[in-house]
Structure formats: C-alpha cells, structure tokens
Amino acid sequence: MNEELAKTLNRCMQCGTCIGSCFSGRVTALNTRKILMGYIAKGIPVESHDALWFCVTCYACQERCPRGIPITDIILEARNELARRKGLPGRLKNAFSYLEKHSAFVPGKEKNMKMRKELDLPVYHSQFDERARKEVSEIVSKYLKEVIG
Amino acid sequence: MKFFPGCMIHNRYPGIEKSLYFVFENLGIEISPLNGSSCCPAPSITKSVSHDMWLEIGKRNIELAENDTIMTACNGCFTSLFEVSKKTGTGDVRHVAEFLYFDVGIEKIKRSITKRLPLRLAIHYGCHFFRPGEYKKFTSQERPRVLDELVRAIGSESVDYRYKMMCCGGGGGVRAGATEVSQDLLEIKLEAISQEEVDAIVVICPLCLNQFDNGQKELENSRNENYNIPVVHYIQLLAVAMGMDPELTGIQWHSISSTDLIEKLIKGEMVEE
Numbered sequence: 001m002n003e004e005l006a007k008t009l010n011r012c013m014q015c016g017t018c019i020g021s022c023f024s025g026r027v028t029a030l031n032t033r034k035i036l037m038g039y040i041a042k043g044i045p046v047e048s049h050d051a052l053w054f055c056v057t058c059y060a061c062q063e064r065c066p067r068g069i070p071i072t073d074i075i076l077e078a079r080n081e082l083a084r085r086k087g088l089p090g091r092l093k094n095a096f097s098y099l100e101k102h103s104a105f106v107p108g109k110e111k112n113m114k115m116r117k118e119l120d121l122p123v124y125h126s127q128f129d130e131r132a133r134k135e136v137s138e139i140v141s142k143y144l145k146e147v148i149g
Numbered sequence: 150m151k152f153f154p155g156c157m158i159h160n161r162y163p164g165i166e167k168s169l170y171f172v173f174e175n176l177g178i179e180i181s182p183l184n185g186s187s188c189c190p191a192p193s194i195t196k197s198v199s200h201d202m203w204l205e206i207g208k209r210n211i212e213l214a215e216n217d218t219i220m221t222a223c224n225g226c227f228t229s230l231f232e233v234s235k236k237t238g239t240g241d242v243r244h245v246a247e248f249l250y251f252d253v254g255i256e257k258i259k260r261s262i263t264k265r266l267p268l269r270l271a272i273h274y275g276c277h278f279f280r281p282g283e284y285k286k287f288t289s290q291e292r293p294r295v296l297d298e299l300v301r302a303i304g305s306e307s308v309d310y311r312y313k314m315m316c317c318g319g320g321g322g323v324r325a326g327a328t329e330v331s332q333d334l335l336e337i338k339l340e341a342i343s344q345e346e347v348d349a350i351v352v353i354c355p356l357c358l359n360q361f362d363n364g365q366k367e368l369e370n371s372r373n374e375n376y377n378i379p380v381v382h383y384i385q386l387l388a389v390a391m392g393m394d395p396e397l398t399g400i401q402w403h404s405i406s407s408t409d410l411i412e413k414l415i416k417g418e419m420v421e422e
Binding site: 023024026027028053054055056057058059060062063072076077079080083088089090091092094095096099103104105106107108109112115116119120121122123124125126127129131132133135136139140142143144146147148 | 154156157159160161163164166167182183184185186187188190191192193194195196197198199200201202205206209276277280281282290291315316318319320321322323325326327328330331333334337397399402
C-alpha cells in the first residue's frame with residue numbers, strides 16, 4: 001500500500017462516523033471502523049479484508065471523516081493488493097477482458113448500433129475505430145499483466 | 150465543445166446523446182462528438198486494479214479534445230476525466246447538469262422550454278456527481294441542490310424521500326463484483342421511493358439509470374418484487390420540455406416502460422407567451 005496513504009490511518013480516533021455513514025456496511029460485513037482499528041491496534045493490513053469489494057465508493061465516509069482520512073481512496077488502493085493476490089471477484093474479471101479487447105467496459109452490440117442508427121447518431125467510440133481501439137487495448141494490457149497476470 | 154459519450158451512453162443509452170444535442174442546439178451552443186474516445190475509464194473499478202492505468206487512459210481521452218471543452222452526461226465519465234484534468238492540469242471537463250445550472254442558468258432554461266412537465270419526480274444525484282469534495286468544489290457534499298432546481302425549472306416537482314442521498318448500489322464495481330449486495334442496496338432505495346407515488350426517477354448518470362431500470366427487472370426475476378417505476382435522465386426530460394418528440398429520447402427502450410409517463414410527456418402543460 002502507498003505509504004503516504006497508509007500513514008493517514010494512524011490519525012483514526014475510532015469515532016465510527018465512517019461506518020455510521022456507510023450504506024454498504026448496513027447490508028454486508030464491510031465495517032470500515034473495525035478495519036481501521038485492526039490496522040492501528042494489531043497491524044492487520046487493510047488489504048486482508050475481502051469485504052472491501054462491497055464498497056460502492058460513494059465517498060460518504062471520506063467526506064465526513066473528522067480526521068480527514070481518505071478512507072475511500074485507501075479502500076481502492078487496498079483492492080489493488082487484493083486483486084493481485086486473489087484475482088477479481090464476480091464478473092469484474094470479464095469487465096476487464098472487455099476493456100482490454102474492446103476498449104469498453106460495456107461494449108456495444110449490433111442491436112445497440114441499430115438504436116444509434118435509428119436516432120441518426122454517428123458511431124465513434126474507440127471500440128469501432130481500429131486504430132483508437134488498439135491504442136487503448138495496449139495501455140490496458142500493459143497494466144493488467146502487472147496486476148492479475 | 151466536444152461530447153464525451155463513454156460506453157454507457159454510446160453503447161446502451163444513445164437517446165441521452167440525442168437529447169443532449171437537441172438541448173444544446175436549442176440553446177445555441179455548438180457541440181460535436183469526441184471521435185475515437187474510449188471508456189473514460191470507469192473510476193472506481195479501474196482504480197481498484199491500477200491507478201496508473203486509470204490515469205493513462207483518462208489522459209488519452211482528454212488529449213483527443215485538443216483543449217476544447219469536454220461535455221459529459223455520466224457521473225463516472227465526469228469523475229474520471231475531471232480528476233485527471235485537475236491532476237495533470239490539462240483539459241476543461243464539465244458535467245451537463247452543473248453546466249446547465251451554472252453556465253446556462255435556471256432563468257434561461259425556463260425561457261427556453263415550450264411546455265412545462267407537471268410531474269412528481271424522485272431525484273437521484275449519484276454519488277460521484279457531488280463527491281469527493283476534494284475535486285467537486287461546485288456543490289455541497291451533503292445537500293446538493295443543482296438537480297432539484299433544474300427539475301423545478303421544467304415545471305416538475307422534486308419529491309422528497311427517505312434515502313435521497315443514498316447510493317443506487319451500482320457503483321464501485323459492486324454491480325458486477327457483488328450483485329447480491331448491489332440488489333440489497335437498490336431494494337432499500339426503491340422501497341423508499343415507492344412510498345411517494347412518483348411519475349419517474351430522475352438521474353444524471355447512465356450507470357445509475359441502468360442500475361435503477363434494469364435493476365428493477367432483475368429484482369422482479371430474483372426476488373419477485375415489482376416496483377415498476379420508470380427511470381429517465383434529466384437531459385431527456387429537458388429535451389422534451391424544449392419540444393423534442395419523446396420517442397427520440399429513447400425512453401421507450403428503457404426496461405421499465407410506462408405509457409402513462411409517455412402520455413404525460415407528450416401532453417405537458419403549455420407555456421403562455
């Protein structure tokens with residue numbers, strides 16, 4: 001984990017504003033306050049909690065943290081390490097293969113292009129422009145290999 | 150100006166783009182497609198894997214505009230491109246909702262519409278429109294009002310409801326990575342909205358639109374729940390209020406279709422000269 005970000009965790013005073021603001025925390029095992037306590041008291045790395053994938057990244061906790069800890073940014077950073085170790089959950093792996101292949105997390109299909117035609121709109125996303133698509137694909141491949149092989 | 154569609158608008162909701170061009174033409178603002186632009190890339194899901202990948206793809210998209218203003222109509226695209234532009238000191242990135250509010254102005258919007266739409270609407274901002282405040286300095290991070298005022302400008306009512314500022318459950322890769330969780334959150338949100346008997350849910354992000362609209366179909370299949378609340382992007386409503394044929398907004402292609410809403414959109418309420 002980025003050292004500068006990790007250092008900010010030590011500012012936590014366990015007030016619980018983060019978990020009190022967390023909607024995902026209401027319906028899942030994601031408990032930001034406990035994750036921070038584990039880190040401060042026992043040195044348990046933030047990136048050892050699979051529940052980090054339940055964060056919708058609404059930034060309510062980060063926005064309200066009275067100690068200014070960039071909690072959501074830390075969760076995103078910690079997910080890098082989780083992905084490296086255990087791979088991506090659910091359909092997220094497919095999503096990245098789409099991004100690599102089509103330069104789009106949500107690739108367009110024939111029926112979608114028919115809708116564009118009906119509305120008299122041009123087709124110009126990089127997915128449909130060979131040179132642009134390749135440019136983006138290469139960027140994705142470069143980093144993806146590093147993280148999830 | 151250049152319009153940046155992102156994957157969701159280009160590949161799923163082209164009616165949002167059609168509506169935006171209609172509105173901008175009506176306002177006398179020149180805008181054309183940002184050719185060769187790719188996925189923004191989606192902020193949280195991409196950063197979850199690699200911050201540098203996010204930065205490099207975002208930069209490529211910004212450079213394509215050659216310093217022309219980039220207009221977005223998606224909270225994800227807006228967040229990625231806006232943050233990258235602030236971090237790199239290049240490009241001028243806007244979200245259509247804040248652009249309409251701050252640059253066009255409520256008074257001009259009121260003068261530009263040909264019919265009012267007397268609808269009861271449940272507004273959903275979408276988290277990444279107003280957070281994090283580190284970048285989104287143009288609005289309150291607790292009580293944004295941009296969209297409430299935009300909705301009133303076209304003669305609609307912004308109905309208050311419980312959990313108005315809560316996430317739709319679609320963000321952060323949760324919809325694809327943890328579908329159950331995503332549905333649990335959507336259920337809480339829809340349950341609250343369904344108490345208020347609204348004509349539609351209004352969003353300013355196609356990802357939220359997808360989550361609310363297709364999500365309702367998914368809840369019907371997996372949990373046998375029927376909310377049947379139509380979902381629209383604000384720009385689609387504004388285009389109709391400015392005189393566009395509702396069929397050109399593409400709302401008939403949304404999962405939850407409502408002849409009731411379409412009739413109300415066609416009819417509207419005439420604005421006296």
